[in-house]
Each structure stands twice: as structure tokens, then as C-alpha cells.
Amino acid sequence: MDFYQGKVLRVDLTSHTVTTEPLNMEWAERYFGGKGLLFRYLWDCVPHQVDPRSPENPVILMTGPFAGTNVSTASRLVVGAKSPTTGILDDSYAGGSFAPEMKFAGYDAIIITGKAPQPVVLWVKDDQVEFLAATDKYWGLKTSEIEDALREDLDEEVKVLSIGPAGENLIPWACLSTDQFHKAGRGGHGALFGAKNLKAVAIRGTGSVSVGDARAFLADMRRIHREYVLTAFNLWANEEGTPILVDPVNGAGVLPTRNWSAGWFEGAGSINSESLLKVKVGNRACYQCAIGCRQVHEAGGVRGEGPEYETIALCGANCGVGDLEALMRFNRECDEWGLDTISCGAVVALAMDLTEKGIADFGLKFGPSEAYLAAPGLIARREGIGAELALGVRALAAKYGVPELGMEVKNLELPGYDPRGAFGMGLAYATSDRGGCHMRAYSIADEVLEGTRPPDTMEGKAAQVIAGNVSNGFIGQNFSSIKFSGIFCDFWAVTPEQLAQMFKHVWKRDFSEEDIMTMGERIWNLGRLFNLREGVEPDSLPRKLYARDSAFVDGPSAGKAIGEETFEATLQEYYRLRGWDERGVPTEEKLAELGVDVRL
Ligand code: SF4
Known part of the structure; x- marks a missing residue:
């Protein structure tokens, strides 16, 4: 099928064996790619209640249908696993050029299980796969050193996804690195590689990605780039990048x-x-x-x-x-x-x-x-x-x-927004599917950057965290789920309607905005089921970030606090709006309505 390569590479590090299998296209249609398809494969591949650092716990490298095409920002890689840090699922994203190279080598996904008897580098060149001994030469190298060494030893054009010494030493927040500066940062995937004695995956592909009617696709992408990508709404990222956030966040009194x-x-x-x-x-x-x-x-x-x-x-x-x-x-x-x-x-x-x-x-x-x-x-x-x-x-x-x-949620250290002056972020952290994360619901956009919602109230925040406000680039949990299945970068403030225009090229049928949002909600519920199956902790927030006696005494957010009862009431409102019971378990009606194809 166009856009997908239709092939999954399975690697068993213990026995040094590889197999290939067709990509499950029924799952792809239901969950699209990237995050959604990753979650579906994790549901299937992760043994229930597995010790995350055991050889049986797989790590999956997943691409999206647009990787390797000219769709802007969509050639990203998502790495997923039951996290060795949080014990729940973690999907972590990296830019660069590793994902398109995977597609050019012929794979939509690589599923890695087992533990190599000795440290190895997995070397994938189209359909040839080798296990290179890493003990003497590569183990111990820093991230830029291993990339340089593999380019010199294998192929000048090779793309590398590697760990540094932190991953080798199983540091809980060891990350994966590619193109030197791009990181699949959160959730300890580097420690997972280290636990598997896997120093790096090196990949080189010489194939291409079919887009069907290339002339029509390229013409439409030129239009989409002109109308939706190259606009002031996104180009702040080119001019200044994320440091632009420092002044408004500090000014609002929410800079940790x-x-x-x-x-x-x-x-x-x-x-x-x-x-x-x-x-x-x-x-x-x-x-x-x-x-x-x-x-x-x-x-x-x-x-x-x-x-x-x-x-x-x-x-x-x-x-x-x-x-x-x-x-x-x-x-x-x-x-x-x-x-x-x-x-x-x-x-x-x-x-x-x-x-x-x-x-x-x-x-x-x-x-x-x-x-x-x-x-x-x-x-x-x-x-x-x-x-x-x-x-x-x-x-x-x-x-x-x-x-x-x-300051952590579910053992994932919190990012750079203090909920004491941006209350919605408190709920976003508490209910994030991978622990303390700002990437699932970015209510700071509404509460601080745009000022379109008051930051110091929980009123309306449950709905806001779920649905977001895509008109000003604030992603909620449902939309981020389908956007990251694309896999579109945060820095393109793409809308559901724009996604629908692009998804049409992949599945050769029309998508409504409602279809897009339903897919996102389906993926979010699938993730919730996975986490419940693996024994996720109750949704919560460090007490200091919502209790009245912990409000700041000075600064722009002085005296503000969510309050214990309000936080708990908003969490229950969130569950109700989601169609979950009071313990946060999705109901059968909701799962059936969304077309989620697994059950606890
Ligand atoms: S916006 Fe930045 S991080 Fe995102 S895909 Fe483009 S270059 Fe990479």
C-alpha cells in the first residue's frame, strides 16, 4: 500500500535472529501509524506485567506513513516501550533523519526483544541485518563518537540511533540519540537499550516511499506548505525556537x-x-x-x-x-x-x-x-x-x-511549567499517559502564551485538557494522539482539518474533522487500557503543586493554588467527560463507541 512499506522487522537479540512480517494493515487503518500503531503493537507484544528491564520487554521503533515523503515535519521517529522508569507505556519522539532511512530500508517498524549475550550494534542495510560486536570498539563511546565511528566503519550515509554511557549504565533517564542533537528523551529508552546490550541501531536504506499519484500528491503538498506551514503561526520556531517561551513563562510566574x-x-x-x-x-x-x-x-x-x-x-x-x-x-x-x-x-x-x-x-x-x-x-x-x-x-x-x-508524576520528572500559576498544567501532568509530561495537553498556550483562558481557575480545564484549542496551537490529549500518529512535529500547529486533507492521500477516502478527533480519542483510550493492565499508579500531582498551603508567597503567581478539593473534583470531571468510571477505567460503552479493539 502507498505510504506504508507494509513490513515489520523483528529482532531477537538473545539468539541473534531476525524475521520479517507484514504490517498489520487493519491496525494501521484503525490507529494510523506513529503513536497509535505503536500502542497497538505494544498491547500485543508486551507480556502482561513484564519486568520492563527483562529481555522479554520489547522496544519498538515506529515510523508514520508520511516519513520519507516531503510532508513537512512528519519524518519523525517514535520509540515506544513499557518504560523502565515509569512502568507504563512511553512514546518518545526524535527528529533528524533516522525514520525516513527506516522507510527507505523497507520497514515501517522494528520490534526488538531479548538481550544480546555481549554488547552489539544492530546494522540494518536494506534487507541485510548484522549483529556487530560492540564490546571492544563501540561500548563506552559518547553519542557523537559512536555516530562518527559507525559512519566511518559502515557507510558515510548511515543513520544511527544510539545510547551514550548513561544508557550502558542503566540510568533511569538515559535517552536515545540520533543526528547528534536529536533525542528520544523521556522515559528511559536508553536504559532499555542498555539492558539489552544494544549500543546502537545503524540503518541504511536505498529504496523509496510510494505516494500513489505522485504528481497530485506533490501539488497538494506544495499548496499545504504554502498555506499552512510557511506562516507566521509556525515560523517563530525558525526565527527563535522554543527559547522564545522563557520570558512569557517567567513573566507569568510559572518558570520552575x-x-x-x-x-x-x-x-x-x-x-x-x-x-x-x-x-x-x-x-x-x-x-x-x-x-x-x-x-x-x-x-x-x-x-x-x-x-x-x-x-x-x-x-x-x-x-x-x-x-x-x-x-x-x-x-x-x-x-x-x-x-x-x-x-x-x-x-x-x-x-x-x-x-x-x-x-x-x-x-x-x-x-x-x-x-x-x-x-x-x-x-x-x-x-x-x-x-x-x-x-x-x-x-x-x-x-x-x-x-x-x-517534583514528578508517576516517576517522570516534571517539565518546565509550574501549575501553581497555570492550573490546567496540573491536570495535564496528572493525566498524561506517560507520567509528568507537557506534550499531551499544552494548556500553557491558552493560559499564558495567548491568555485566552484564565490561568488560575480549574473551571473548564478538564474539557480543555481533553480537547485542546487547536485554533491557537494548544493541543489537547485527543488531538495530540492523532497528530503524533502522523507523526507531526509539535512546531507545526496543524489542525484536524489539515490532517484530514493529508490523511485522504494515504487511505484514498475523505476524513472529517470528527473522524480525526475520534481516532485520537481511540488512541488515548487504548493507551489508558495498556497502563491499567500494567498497574498504573493513581493519577495525581505532587501535593506542593496544588495545596493551598504551598502557594507562592511572592512573584506573579503569589497566593494562587488549585486547592485539594478542586483538584480532586476536576479529576473526577475529567473521568466523566472521558466516559470513564470514577477510578479512571474506560467503560465498555465508550470503548465500543470509539472502536477500540482490545479489552482488559
Ligand atoms: S520543526 Fe524543528 S524539530 Fe520539528 S521537524 Fe522541523 S526541524 Fe525538526
């Missing part, structure tokens, strides 16, 4: 500062977009992306992409660091060792807080220092203070008897 002890950072002016533009040296783009949001900066002897907003928030303000060069070096260290910057910034900030309060002594204080810069490497190697910091926020805070200082 010094381990979430404040929502306003006095040093933000040194790490905001204006400061980064002074050291900007160019832009880069993922495969066939017309937006090209990747900001390349050079300062303090560091040249590279980023830091993105979330890194600025967690590794900058939340660590009390307003020194741009130090922040860029910290970011680069995380990239090279293979660490997610959100979680790494969060745990370093917690260690600083514990030290400042005299609860522990990690030699870390808020602000830039040599100890701050050394932390990522120590964590990745589990050396010195890194051995304890590698516990992650939840376990580290619990170890010192202060769980209230650890």
Missing part, C-alpha cells in the same frame, strides 16, 4: 526556579531568547522540514543545537543557573553522555536543594559551578555523587525522607 521553590527567576534575562539570538550561528532542519526550527548556537567553546526551552527551565532556572555558557556546556554534557535534560536538571536541582537545606551534602549549590558541570558525567558513570543522583528525583527525595521535594 531553584527546585520549584519559586516561579520567577531573576536571571532569566541571561538565558532567554534575546541572549541566545546573540550567539546564534544558524538553523538546522530535520528531514524535509520546511520550518527548520533547530537553533545552532556557539558560546563558551560549545557549538551545537539547543538549549531548548525545557532545558533552559530545568537545567537553568531550576538549578539557579543564569549563566548562558555554563548552561550550554551542561546541555552538551547531557547530550554527549546520553541523558534527558529535563530529568537531569530536575535531579541536580533536587541535590542542590538537599545540600542547601543541610539534609545531604552533594557539594552542589544553586548556581553555576564546576560541580554543576561535572554532574552529568558523574551520573552517567555512576561515580561519586552520581551514584546517588542516578536514583532519580523520586527515589533520591524518598531516601532522604523528603518526598515533598521531588
Whole structure:
């Protein structure tokens, strides 16, 4: 079928065997691709209640139908698994050019199970698959080093998805890296690769992706790019990128500062977009992306992409660091060792807080220092203070008897928006399908960036988190589910109606906006079933972020609090609107209405 390659590669690392099978097109029609199809395969492939770090737990690399075509921003890769960090599903996305190369090699998905007896690199060249010994040559290399080595040894054009030493040492927030700066960051997929003795997947494809009537498709894509992509609504990402968020978020008093002890950072002016533009040296783009949001900066002897907003928030303000060069070096260290910057910034900030309060002594204080810069490497190697910091926020805070200082949901460290001044984000974090994540429902757009809804009330927020407000680029959970099945990048504020125009090319039939939103809701419910099956924790938020006695005493969000009863009532309203029971379990009626094809 056009757009799909119709083939899945299954790899068993234990026995060094591979098989191929047809892509399940019934599932593809029901769940489209990317996130949705990934969830359906995970439901099928993950043994119930499996230990996430056991060889039986698969990790799946999934593409979308548009990967390898010229549809802007849609050549992204999603990596999915039962997360070794959260114990529930995690879908993590990376740009670059790995996903189109998978399609050119002939695969929509690669399902990897087992554990290699010795470290390996999986080398896929079209239909040839090899297991390269990695112990002596590749194991231990940082992320840019392994990419360089594999390009030199295998093929100048090879695309690499790899782990750094952090993944080898099973750090809970080890990420996957591709094209040096692109990360499948959240959920510990790097640790999953490490647990499988898998250093990297290297791929090279020489095929192509059929789009059916190429002339008609290309003409329509030219129109879509002109009318919907190359507009001011998206091109802010090219000009300034996500650092543009620093000033409005700080101005609203919701920028996590010094381990979430404040929502306003006095040093933000040194790490905001204006400061980064002074050291900007160019832009880069993922495969066939017309937006090209990747900001390349050079300062303090560091040249590279980023830091993105979330890194600025967690590794900058939340660590009390307003020194741009130090922040860029910290970011680069995380990239090279293979660490997610959100979680790494969060745990370093917690260690600083514990030290400042005299609860522990990690030699870390808020602000830039040599100890701050050394932390990522120590964590990745589990050396010195890194051995304890590698516990992650939840376990580290619990170890010192202060769980209230650890800001996480379902053991995923929270990103850069404090719900005390943007209440909707509290519900978004609590109900996210992978733990503390801002990518499923971005209510900050309505509450802070556009100011279209009051930030300090929970009224209407349950519906908002579910449905979003696509007119101003705020994605809710249902729409993000189908958008990420596309797999469209966050930075194209695409609408359901625009998705319908593109989906029509794939399935040769019309889609209504309602069809699109129903698919999204179907995928969200499928994810919920998976998480319930695997024993997901109750939906909740750190008490500090909603309790009345934890409101900020100063700053723009001073005195605001969701309140315990209001938070609980809004959660119940959310379940009702979803058609779930009071425990958050989807009802049979809802599953049947949506066409979800699995049951608990
Ligand atoms: S907008 Fe940026 S991150 Fe998204 S696909 Fe384009 S270049 Fe990649």
C-alpha cells in the first residue's frame, strides 16, 4: 500500500535472529501509524506485567506513513516501550533523519526483544541485518563518537540511533540519540537499550516511499506548505525556537526556579531568547522540514543545537543557573553522555536543594559551578555523587525522607511549567499517559502564551485538557494522539482539518474533522487500557503543586493554588467527560463507541 512499506522487522537479540512480517494493515487503518500503531503493537507484544528491564520487554521503533515523503515535519521517529522508569507505556519522539532511512530500508517498524549475550550494534542495510560486536570498539563511546565511528566503519550515509554511557549504565533517564542533537528523551529508552546490550541501531536504506499519484500528491503538498506551514503561526520556531517561551513563562510566574521553590527567576534575562539570538550561528532542519526550527548556537567553546526551552527551565532556572555558557556546556554534557535534560536538571536541582537545606551534602549549590558541570558525567558513570543522583528525583527525595521535594508524576520528572500559576498544567501532568509530561495537553498556550483562558481557575480545564484549542496551537490529549500518529512535529500547529486533507492521500477516502478527533480519542483510550493492565499508579500531582498551603508567597503567581478539593473534583470531571468510571477505567460503552479493539 502507498505510504506504508507494509513490513515489520523483528529482532531477537538473545539468539541473534531476525524475521520479517507484514504490517498489520487493519491496525494501521484503525490507529494510523506513529503513536497509535505503536500502542497497538505494544498491547500485543508486551507480556502482561513484564519486568520492563527483562529481555522479554520489547522496544519498538515506529515510523508514520508520511516519513520519507516531503510532508513537512512528519519524518519523525517514535520509540515506544513499557518504560523502565515509569512502568507504563512511553512514546518518545526524535527528529533528524533516522525514520525516513527506516522507510527507505523497507520497514515501517522494528520490534526488538531479548538481550544480546555481549554488547552489539544492530546494522540494518536494506534487507541485510548484522549483529556487530560492540564490546571492544563501540561500548563506552559518547553519542557523537559512536555516530562518527559507525559512519566511518559502515557507510558515510548511515543513520544511527544510539545510547551514550548513561544508557550502558542503566540510568533511569538515559535517552536515545540520533543526528547528534536529536533525542528520544523521556522515559528511559536508553536504559532499555542498555539492558539489552544494544549500543546502537545503524540503518541504511536505498529504496523509496510510494505516494500513489505522485504528481497530485506533490501539488497538494506544495499548496499545504504554502498555506499552512510557511506562516507566521509556525515560523517563530525558525526565527527563535522554543527559547522564545522563557520570558512569557517567567513573566507569568510559572518558570520552575531553584527546585520549584519559586516561579520567577531573576536571571532569566541571561538565558532567554534575546541572549541566545546573540550567539546564534544558524538553523538546522530535520528531514524535509520546511520550518527548520533547530537553533545552532556557539558560546563558551560549545557549538551545537539547543538549549531548548525545557532545558533552559530545568537545567537553568531550576538549578539557579543564569549563566548562558555554563548552561550550554551542561546541555552538551547531557547530550554527549546520553541523558534527558529535563530529568537531569530536575535531579541536580533536587541535590542542590538537599545540600542547601543541610539534609545531604552533594557539594552542589544553586548556581553555576564546576560541580554543576561535572554532574552529568558523574551520573552517567555512576561515580561519586552520581551514584546517588542516578536514583532519580523520586527515589533520591524518598531516601532522604523528603518526598515533598521531588517534583514528578508517576516517576517522570516534571517539565518546565509550574501549575501553581497555570492550573490546567496540573491536570495535564496528572493525566498524561506517560507520567509528568507537557506534550499531551499544552494548556500553557491558552493560559499564558495567548491568555485566552484564565490561568488560575480549574473551571473548564478538564474539557480543555481533553480537547485542546487547536485554533491557537494548544493541543489537547485527543488531538495530540492523532497528530503524533502522523507523526507531526509539535512546531507545526496543524489542525484536524489539515490532517484530514493529508490523511485522504494515504487511505484514498475523505476524513472529517470528527473522524480525526475520534481516532485520537481511540488512541488515548487504548493507551489508558495498556497502563491499567500494567498497574498504573493513581493519577495525581505532587501535593506542593496544588495545596493551598504551598502557594507562592511572592512573584506573579503569589497566593494562587488549585486547592485539594478542586483538584480532586476536576479529576473526577475529567473521568466523566472521558466516559470513564470514577477510578479512571474506560467503560465498555465508550470503548465500543470509539472502536477500540482490545479489552482488559
Ligand atoms: S520543526 Fe524543528 S524539530 Fe520539528 S521537524 Fe522541523 S526541524 Fe525538526
